[in-house]
Amino acid sequence: SYELTxxxxxxxxxxxxxxxxxxxxxxxxQYAHWYQQKPGQAPxxxxxxxxxxxxxxxxxxxxxxxxxxxxxxxxxxxxEDEADYYCQSADSSGSYKVFGGGTKLTVL
Amino acid sequence: QVQLQESGPGLVKxxxxxxLTCRVSGYSISSGYYWGWIRQPPxxxxxxxxxxxxxxxxxxxxxxxxxxxMSVDTSTNQFSLKLSSVTAADxxxxxxxxxxxxxxxxxxxxxxxxQGTLVTVSS
Numbered sequence: 001s002y003e004l005t006x007x008x009x010x011x012x013x014x015x016x017x018x019x020x021x022x023x024x025x026x027x028x029x030q031y032a033h034w035y036q037q038k039p040g041q042a043p044x045x046x047x048x049x050x051x052x053x054x055x056x057x058x059x060x061x062x063x064x065x066x067x068x069x070x071x072x073x074x075x076x077x078x079x080e081d082e083a084d085y086y087c088q089s090a091d092s093s094g095s096y097k098v099f100g101g102g103t104k105l106t107v108l
Numbered sequence: 109q110v111q112l113q114e115s116g117p118g119l120v121k122x123x124x125x126x127x128l129t130c131r132v133s134g135y136s137i138s139s140g141y142y143w144g145w146i147r148q149p150p151x152x153x154x155x156x157x158x159x160x161x162x163x164x165x166x167x168x169x170x171x172x173x174x175x176x177x178m179s180v181d182t183s184t185n186q187f188s189l190k191l192s193s194v195t196a197a198d199x200x201x202x203x204x205x206x207x208x209x210x211x212x213x214x215x216x217x218x219x220x221x222x223q224g225t226l227v228t229v230s231s
Contacts, residue, residue, distance in 0.1 A: 001171060033217040035154075042203055042221040043154065054219065086154055094214025095167050097144075097156040 002026060002091040004100035011106040018074040020103045022087030025068055032070040032089045034063060036081075037102075043086065047072060074105070082107045110134045112204050112222035120198075120229050126191040130204030130222060131184075138162045138182045142207035142216060145178065145189045147200040148224075155200075159207040159216075160187055167213065194229045201226050 004024040012018040022032060032050055035043035045054050047063035050070060060075045070089075074081055087100040116128035130143070137143060144159035158168035160178040168176050172191070180187040191198060201224040209216030 031215055031217075035218070037154075042224050043218070044221075045217065045219050048217045048219075049215065088154075088156075088217065090214040094212060096170060097159075097167075097216075099146075099154040099156065102153045 002096065002098050004087055004089060004098055006085075006087060006100040006103045008101070009104045009106065011108055012077050013108045014079060015076055018077050018081070018105055020072045020074075020085050020087075020105065021069055022071070022089075022100050023069045024089060024098075024100075026092040027065065027068050027070055027089060029092065030090045030094065032063070032065065032087050034061075034072045035086045035088065037084045037086065038082075046085075077105075077107055079107050081105060110206060110220040112206065112220060114202060114204050114222045114225040116202075116225060116227070118226060118228060120194055120227060121231050122195055122229055123193055126189070126194050126198060126227055126229075128189045128202055128204075128225065128227070129186050130188070131186050132206075133185070135206070136182075137180060137185050137187065141209070142167070142213070143180065143187045144205050144207040144218060146203045146205060146218070147198075148203070149197075149200040152200075157189065157191075157202075196229050199227065199229045 034047040037043040050065040051063040142159040145157040177190040203224045204222045205218040206220040208219040
């Protein structure tokens with residue numbers, strides 16, 4: 001089955017830049033999307049189609065893509081950004097959605 | 109504002125069928141898009157279960173396909189999930205969400221989510 005791979009954890013100090021990666025063989029041909037999930041809450045979409053930002057999401061959230069790796073970048077990290085982040089994409093056929101294993105962002 | 113609300117039993121016995129319903133408000137299911145179910149076992153990652161559109165067209169996770177049935181009721185603006193032969197491994201928070209996009213389905217993503225409902229499988 002198709003898998004997306006994320007680092008289990010990323011730590012940054014307030015004001016620094018956090019980068020969370022997601023790798024998958026089908027990413028060169030399939031869009032990736034990113035979700036933020038805080039404890040006890042439903043996920044929230046923060047980036048779609050690699051780099052598009054939904055209305056209401058702060059500009060410090062951005063996304064990029066290069067080959068089999070997509071990256072979520074949070075510039076000027078704030079304490080409120082501490083959460084789990086999940087990438088989501090589709091397999092090469094486009095009919096099967098998959099989530100990455102999630103990355104816990106810790107703001108030191 | 110699109111809102112989704114899951115409902116259903118919080119406790120299901122092993123080997124029985126889990127049944128959940130998602131009520132949508134602020135948007136008519138008949139207007140388009142897909143509507144999906146995602147689950148998350150305690151302390152673990154998200155897992156897509158499947159999605160359905162207003163016409164009843166479905167996409168299912170291959171690993172769950174043999175046990176999953178999804179349906180839609182446009183008259184009540186609700187869609188439903190049935191998962192048969194459950195085991196303890198099916199214990200999770202179950203979320204419903206709008207599966208949004210344009211063009212081919214592979215471009216779709218979840219833009220609105222319900223708050224989730226915990227379903228425990230135990231005798």
